[in-house]
Amino acid sequence: MPISPNFTASQNSGTPNIITLTDTSTGSDGTISKRRVYLLQSDGTYLVPTGTSTSFIEWNLADVSISLNVLTQDSALSITVQWLTSANTVVANKTTSFAFTAYNETFYYGLTESQVANANLTASTNWYQTKMILRVELDSAYQAISFASDIFSAQSALNRATFISTNSSFFF
Amino acid sequence: MATPSEVISLAKISEYLWNSSIPKERVFFNGTIDPRKPVQLYMEWKALQYGNDQNLINGTGDNPQTLQGVANYVYALCGAKIGIAQEILNNGSSGGSVVPGGGGQGVREYSKFAVEGTASITFSEAVNTTLLYASRGGIDVGTILTSGVPTANQVSWNSSTGTLTVSSDVAFYLNEFVRILVK
Numbered sequence: 001m002p003i004s005p006n007f008t009a010s011q012n013s014g015t016p017n018i019i020t021l022t023d024t025s026t027g028s029d030g031t032i033s034k035r036r037v038y039l040l041q042s043d044g045t046y047l048v049p050t051g052t053s054t055s056f057i058e059w060n061l062a063d064v065s066i067s068l069n070v071l072t073q074d075s076a077l078s079i080t081v082q083w084l085t086s087a088n089t090v091v092a093n094k095t096t097s098f099a100f101t102a103y104n105e106t107f108y109y110g111l112t113e114s115q116v117a118n119a120n121l122t123a124s125t126n127w128y129q130t131k132m133i134l135r136v137e138l139d140s141a142y143q144a145i146s147f148a149s150d151i152f153s154a155q156s157a158l159n160r161a162t163f164i165s166t167n168s169s170f171f172f
Numbered sequence: 173m174a175t176p177s178e179v180i181s182l183a184k185i186s187e188y189l190w191n192s193s194i195p196k197e198r199v200f201f202n203g204t205i206d207p208r209k210p211v212q213l214y215m216e217w218k219a220l221q222y223g224n225d226q227n228l229i230n231g232t233g234d235n236p237q238t239l240q241g242v243a244n245y246v247y248a249l250c251g252a253k254i255g256i257a258q259e260i261l262n263n264g265s266s267g268g269s270v271v272p273g274g275g276g277q278g279v280r281e282y283s284k285f286a287v288e289g290t291a292s293i294t295f296s297e298a299v300n301t302t303l304l305y306a307s308r309g310g311i312d313v314g315t316i317l318t319s320g321v322p323t324a325n326q327v328s329w330n331s332s333t334g335t336l337t338v339s340s341d342v343a344f345y346l347n348e349f350v351r352i353l354v355k
Contacts, residue, residue, distance in 0.1 A: 013226040105222045109242075110233030112219035116245045117235040128212065135215050 016102035042155035076154035137161035183217035185257035186250035286344030301354035303329035
């Protein structure tokens with residue numbers, strides 16, 4: 001059966017700097033000998049781990065998953081995985097857009113935890129107002145990805161959310 | 173104690189129910205519900221959903237709380253809608269439905285304007301049903317009794333006749349709007 005390329009991406013609250021890709025392809029192709037990952041950012045550049053000199057990341061065919069330590073803040077990425085021959089001819093490829101939001105979602109969850117600890121926090125004029133803006137920016141990022149694979153709009157929303165979470169002392 | 177997953181479902185239903193209540197309250201009763209209620213619920217169940225997805229059992233951040241603690245907080249925010257939300261959640265998986273003013277086997281809603289000075293009102297369509305909720309003039313009633321004499325904000329429900337009885341000390345006023353949910 002010919003290869004039907006596919007992959008998933010995930011991120012964990014405790015290690016938001018790391019994204020994990022998992023190959024979920026079905027079928028096979030005997031000519032495939034290598035696999036590459038491209039992490040396209042909204043500014044048109046490719047994101048790679050420190051020390052990588054190419055615009056892509058080699059993903060060993062023997063590994064079902066690969067963990068990439070690449071993020072420093074929430075990011076919208078268009079991820080392309082290529083399956084290639086030894087002569088670097090692309091046999092199959094798959095591109096999917098993702099919004100990686102663990103930095104801000106974890107911060108957002110922390111706000112709710114603070115409310116549990118001290119319910120009076122919500123009496124502050126700015127608390128719910130700013131928290132709602134944060135929620136809207138995160139939802140906007142998800143929708144930009146799911147409706148239009150629009151990493152530029154998604155990244156813009158995530159940047160606005162990040163501004164709130166990294167300057168939280170001014171907002172909450 | 174409801175699990176975090178259950179609370180997420182209950183909060184989603186409650187958000188809808190509060191959203192549904194607010195326009196009615198504005199029209200008929202001069203707006204007695206905090207209009208931010210459904211927005212607050214949305215914001216908090218989204219957080220709980222993230223915590224549940226990430227399995228943040230012991231919490232995170234500067235004020236770590238257990239996941240169950242956060243779930244209990246969101247549960248409490250559901251407020252007066254939690255009973256109906258629970259009913260809908262329980263019926264939902266078996267195809268139950270809300271049919272306002274109509275028949276069916278799920279939760280049904282009826283409303284009437286009461287006669288001034290009386291303490292009972294009969295809903296003939298609701299004979300042989302269980303009373304889940306009642307309100308007078310948009311205000312939730314207290315404990316629902318199935319026997320005995322109601323006092324204060326208590327009410328008594330006679331299933332065989334579909335009659336709702338309030339305390340004689342607080343009889344209905346002229347054209348008081350009475351709303352019930354039965355199953």
